Amino acid sequence: MLEIQRIRKAPEAIIEGLKKRGIDATETVNTLIELDAKRRSIRHDLEEKQHQSNELAKEIGILYKSGRGDEANALKAQTAGLKEAIKELNEQVQAVADSEHELLLTLPNVPHESVKAGKDEKDNEEVSREGEIPSLDEHAQPHWELAEKYNLINFELGVKITGAGFPVYVNQGARLQRAMINFFLDENRAAGYTEYQPPHFVNAASGYGTGQLPDKEGQMYEMPVDGLYAIPTAEVPITNIFRDEIVNANDFPIKSTAYTPCFRREAGSYGKDVRGLNRLHQFDKVEIVTIDHPNNSYDRLDEMVAHVAGLLRKLELPFRVLRLCGGDAGFTSALTYDFEVYSAAQERWLEVSSVSNFETFQANRLKLRFKDEEGKSQLCHTLNGSAMALPRVLAALLENHQQADGIRIPEALVSYTGFNKIS
RNA sequence: GGAAAGGUGGCAGAGUGGUAAUGCAGCAGCCUGCUAAGCUGUGGUCGCGAUAGCGUCCCCUGGGUUCGAGUCCCAGUCUUUCCGCCA
Numbered sequence: 001m002l003e004i005q006r007i008r009k010a011p012e013a014i015i016e017g018l019k020k021r022g023i024d025a026t027e028t029v030n031t032l033i034e035l036d037a038k039r040r041s042i043r044h045d046l047e048e049k050q051h052q053s054n055e056l057a058k059e060i061g062i063l064y065k066s067g068r069g070d071e072a073n074a075l076k077a078q079t080a081g082l083k084e085a086i087k088e089l090n091e092q093v094q095a096v097a098d099s100e101h102e103l104l105l106t107l108p109n110v111p112h113e114s115v116k117a118g119k120d121e122k123d124n125e126e127v128s129r130e131g132e133i134p135s136l137d138e139h140a141q142p143h144w145e146l147a148e149k150y151n152l153i154n155f156e157l158g159v160k161i162t163g164a165g166f167p168v169y170v171n172q173g174a175r176l177q178r179a180m181i182n183f184f185l186d187e188n189r190a191a192g193y194t195e196y197q198p199p200h201f202v203n204a205a206s207g208y209g210t211g212q213l214p215d216k217e218g219q220m221y222e223m224p225v226d227g228l229y230a231i232p233t234a235e236v237p238i239t240n241i242f243r244d245e246i247v248n249a250n251d252f253p254i255k256s257t258a259y260t261p262c263f264r265r266e267a268g269s270y271g272k273d274v275r276g277l278n279r280l281h282q283f284d285k286v287e288i289v290t291i292d293h294p295n296n297s298y299d300r301l302d303e304m305v306a307h308v309a310g311l312l313r314k315l316e317l318p319f320r321v322l323r324l325c326g327g328d329a330g331f332t333s334a335l336t337y338d339f340e341v342y343s344a345a346q347e348r349w350l351e352v353s354s355v356s357n358f359e360t361f362q363a364n365r366l367k368l369r370f371k372d373e374e375g376k377s378q379l380c381h382t383l384n385g386s387a388m389a390l391p392r393v394l395a396a397l398l399e400n401h402q403q404a405d406g407i408r409i410p411e412a413l414v415s416y417t418g419f420n421k422i423s
Numbered sequence: 424g425g426a427a428a429g430g431u432g433g434c435a436g437a438g439u440g441g442u443a444a445u446g447c448a449g450c451a452g453c454c455u456g457c458u459a460a461g462c463u464g465u466g467g468u469c470g471c472g473a474u475a476g477c478g479u480c481c482c483c484u485g486g487g488u489u490c491g492a493g494u495c496c497c498a499g500u501c502u503u504u505c506c507g508c509c510a
Contacts, residue, residue, distance in 0.1 A: 043470060047479040054442080054479090057491040061441040064490090076490050083490090246433095246467090248449095375450080377467085 001211075001365045002107050003379070004036055004100070017110035020117040020326030028103060035100040039093060046089040053082045105215075109361040111326045112298075112335035118325025124338070125325070130309065131318030133342050134400050142345045143395040144276030146402060147173065150422050153277075165266070165281030172422050176397075176409075177284060179416035180390055181259045184286035184311065188387055191307050193257035193288055198237035200260055201228040206240040209366045211332050221263045230263035234287035235384050242291060242368045246377060249370045253300055254291040257387070259284065277391035278350070284390040290383040291368065294360070297381035298335075301357045304385050305337050308353050311387060314412040317396050318342045320349065334359045341392065345399040350392045355385030398422075 007014055011029045018025040056079050063072035116125060147153035152173025158166040169177050189195050207213035207229055212220060221230035231237055238256050247254060262285050277283075288307070292300045305321065312319045324336040333356040340349035360379040363369070369377040401408040406423035414420045 040470065043479080047470070050479060051477095053490085057489095058442075060490045065441080072490080079490050371450090375465090 001104055001361065002109070003360060003364050004032065004104065007032055008036055014107075014110055018108070020111045020115055021108060021329070022117070022119055022327050023108070025107060028107060032100060032103055035096055035103070039096040039100060042089055042093045042096065046086065046093055049082055049086050049089065053079060053086060056082070108331040109334050109358065111329060112357070112359075114323065115329065115335055116323075116325050117327075119327040120325075121328050123325035124322040124328055127321050127323050127337070128309075129318075129320040130313070131316070133318045134344050139404075140345045140399070140402060142276065143343075143398040146398045146407065147276070150407065152176070152398075152422065155276075163281070165279070167277070167280065172417075172419065175417055175419075176394065176413075176422070177390060179413055179418075180393065181284060181286060183413055183416045184387055185257060185259055187311055187314075188257035188286065188288055188307075191255075193255040196238060196241070196256055196258040198231075198234060198241070198258050198260065200231055200237075200263075202231055202236050202240065203228060206236055206243065209240045209243045210236045210362060211365060212236060215331075219265050221265060231260060232264045233262050233285060233386075234258040234260040235289060238287060238289045239362065239366065239382060239384070242380075243366045244368075246369045246371065247291065247380065249293065249372070252291070252293050252370070253296065256289045257286060259286045261285075262389075277395045280391055285386055286388060286390075288385050288387045291363075291380050292383070293370070294378070294381050297357050297359065297383060300381075301335065301337075301355065301383055304355045304383060304387075308339055308355060308385060308387050312339065312341065312352070314410065315393065315397065316410040317393070317400060319352070330354075330356065332356075332358050332361050334361065339388075341396040341400075343396050343399050345402070346395075350396060352392045352396065353386040353388045355383070357381065357383045 002014070007029060011033060015025050015029055056075055060072045060075050063069070063075070116123065118124070141149070144153075144155070147155075150172065151170055154168045154170055155164075157168040158164075161168065185195060201223070204213060204227060207217075207220070212229070212232060216232075220232055223229070237260070238258050241256070242254070261282055263282055264280075266279055266281060288304060290300050290304065309319070309321070319339055319341045322338045322340065324333075324338055329336045336354055336356040338351050339353035339355070341352045342348075343350050359381050362382045363379040366382075368380050368382065370380055372378045397410070398407055401410065406421045409417050409420045409422065
């Protein structure tokens with residue numbers, strides 16, 4: 001959620017920035033400014049009346065104490081009108097604040113200056129590319145065939161137990177999953193991230209805190225009896241650790257990592273892209289979350305990007321980094337870098353990680369702040385990224401490292417898997 | 424699931440109708456041969472204001488009673504303890 005103060009201060013900059021997303025926010029911004037002015041003016045009146053009322057109550061108290069009940073009763077008569085006015089103003093201010101808030105929620109984050117205007121993924125900019133795309137022979141198979149051939153993943157079994165999109169990993173497939181989780185967590189920990197094991201269900205307040213609610217409600221699995229939601233990413237429980245907190249500026253940067261399964265309904269996505277591991281209802285992911293001072297958040301973003309690149313390098317996967325254009329970036333993001341690994345057998349790029357700086361957009365809803373040098377509360381910047389999402393890494397691993405007699409496990413993973421080849 | 428007790432500032436902890444004691448911690452300043460010291464100041468929020476300052480709201484949440492609510496009433500919620508069930 002954008003800060004109303006920021007809109008009030010520089011409405012033109014907001015409107016200009018949002019144009020990169022292909023949004024004309026002129027009307028919304030103008031309405032917001034009107035509502036904001038109205039709210040503050042009513043509030044001013046309200047506070048004045050409340051002040052009068054407080055003063056009167058105080059006087060009445062003093063009069064009673066000194067035994068001058070008659071005078072007190074005379075004053076009491078004056079309070080009736082004030083009370084009425086306060087009640088009414090209160091309702092007015094609430095109504096204006098509600099519509100202001102509602103409107104504010106419709107505005108996405110303003111893109112960073114480096115973000116190009118654009119409509120969709122075709123307008124994303126490639127900022128770097130690394131690793132060699134293997135030239136596979138004609139017998140090269142996509143991962144869903146490899147998974148079956150080597151009995152790594154059983155999709156049908158998942159359908160029997162639960163439903164489509166809930167695969168069962170078996171044997172070396174299961175061990176590889178466990179190995180990757182440990183590998184990623186160890187790497188993240190070595191890079192200074194504190195490891196967490198958070199709940200896999202969250203309450204509604206946490207859903208609102210990170211912005212899954214109210215807009216993406218249909219994307220989460222929900223347990224209405226208990227009012228809980230299955231997490232779509234570890235970002236939700238991890239970031240909400242810091243909800244309503246005033247963190248110590250000396251602790252910056254606050255770096256956290258967690259492995260969790262992720263649950264997504266993926267309502268409305270069908271077709272080719274859902275084949276195999278490309279789109280699942282339950283998958284494993286190791287997430288990194290960073291909280292930092294506004295002055296340092298972009299340095300931190302670069303660090304996180306470098307860290308994720310290091311992971312892919314160790315997995316010996318060819319990848320490219322994209323800076324998402326305005327139209328393709330997420331609602332809450334100011335700047336997002338996507339990592340895509342080339343899937344040789346599918347002959348296309350697969351998104352394996354996404355690293356974003358949300359600036360204050362998330363912190364504003366979370367009320368996540370720190371005390372600046374002057375002792376004033378200021379919103380933190382939050383960033384997060386996947387490091388990494390397992391299914392597509394697994395897919396790329398299987399496809400890119402396939403050989404005639406099996407699948408080669410990259411060096412860095414061998415001590416985790418306990419085997420260097422899938423056969 | 425049953426019963427009881429209880430949610431007060433970063434923490435501890437008073438306050439049963441008159442507008443949030445006190446201690447500790449943190450921060451800022453001052454002082455200093457009593458040195459694991461002393462003194463002073465310092466909660467959050469939003470609004471007005473250039474600063475100083477002024478005001479509003481905040482004692483789990485939402486309602487209610489009252490001139491006035493941390494305190495009384497109603498509803499909800501969470502925590503703790505005991506019992507039951509249980510990996």
